[in-house]
Amino acid sequence: MNKNKTKKTILDIKNLKKTFGNNVILENINFNLLEGESLAIIGASGSGKSVLLKNIIGLLDPDSGSIKINSTEMVNLPRRDKENILLQLGITFQHGALFDSLRIWENIIFKVQNQQKISKVNGRKLALSIIERLSLKPEILDLFPSEISGGMQKRVAIARAICGNPKILLFDEPTSGLDPVTGSVIDKLITSAVNTIGATAITITHDMASVSRIADKVILIDNKTVAWSGTPKEMMTSNNLRIKEFIKTINPKLFA
Ligand SMILES: Nc1ncnc2c1ncn2[C@@H]1O[C@H](COP(=O)(O)OP(=O)(O)OP(=O)(O)O)[C@@H](O)[C@H]1O
Ligand SMILES: [Mg+2]
Structure with a gap:
């Protein structure tokens, strides 16, 4: 600001x-x-x-x-x-729009993974560090979007948007x-x-x-x-x- x-x-x-x-x-x-x-x-x-x-x-x-x-x-x-x-850019849409077929951690690191090679272990670590900031539990990382609540999906979408610190x-x-x-x-x-x-x-x-x-x-x-x-x-x-x-x-x- x-x-x-x-x-x-x-x-x-x-x-x-x-x-x-x-x-x-x-x-x-x-x-x-x-x-x-x-x-x-x-x-x-x-x-x-x-x-x-x-x-x-x-x-x-x-x-x-x-x-x-x-x-x-x-x-x-x-x-x-x-x-x-x-x-x-880091973007979230009004209506969620997570990738149904990807796990939560894969959703979160999607853009970063497209820009640089990142191992599964590091990818999960990166996703974990972000969801903790959004008061989400680590247990959700391996779930699919349909397995978590709407409010959680919303927060995962925000995690995906901020992953990689877009300007x-x-x-x-x-x-x-x-x-x-x-x-x-x-x-x-x-x-x-x-x-x-x-x-x-x-x-x-x-x-x-x-x-x-x-x-x-x-x-x-x-x-x-x-x-x-x-x-x-x-x-x-x-x-x-x-x-x-x-x-x-x-x-x-x-x-x-
Ligand atoms: N793809 C589209 N084709 C035709 N009309 C559209 C399309 N997308 C939006 N509109 C129309 O454009 C207008 C503005 O829609 P928009 O979604 O931008 O509203 P909004 O200000 O975001 O509303 P809300 O606060 O409810 O989200 C609406 O009348 C909507 O029906
Ligand atoms: Mg709108």
Whole structure:
């Protein structure tokens, strides 16, 4: 969570537009992220947050606009180059997406194993060191994803994302469906990755407590675009109607 004007730009999005058929999902999306910054993306269900993330990582192609990761233009990049960049990212999807046929430890080290040769013993050791940080028990290492609970699968997906210490992390709702204690373990992990290895992080979340814990920048996606941006503190005190309305919907107790 370092703020420094001399830091390099890790992500730069300009005039991004995404449609599905006649349905415009996102337009005029503009924002950037500097090295070591942690961004939270908030917005109502269906506002296009996951679609935005999938555009950033190249799983969806925008209709127009520019997405630069480390100054490389991702839009229309040849597939192999895109894959090389994706290997440098740590990503979790909203809906798990573990490899069903691989054991938990194999899932966790999947990306690292693709980049370097790693023995079974060292692979299991590496996976173990990560799951311990996520309050998961070693017994799960040799199980398959279908043999552990949904919340555990979610944490394994996060373990897979952070394995190998990628410098760019993207998490889609990493704490949704988890109990508050486990949620705060994950928040701490994100903060620690940002603070200790200087990772740049993007987290989609609807958990306002989480936003304050993990982010130093927030953007609200509403009406197809970035409707508001600021710091978590500004978010809670802003007089902007759209951000006020959003927070009120998410957490009516704050306004009771
Ligand atoms: N592959 C697709 N084809 C057609 N429409 C899609 C596709 N993916 C997403 N959409 C539509 O895009 C809109 C935005 O979806 P998205 O998943 O980004 O919402 P979200 O903000 O992540 O919502 P949530 O908070 O519920 O996860 C929705 O109307 C959805 O139906
Ligand atoms: Mg989503």
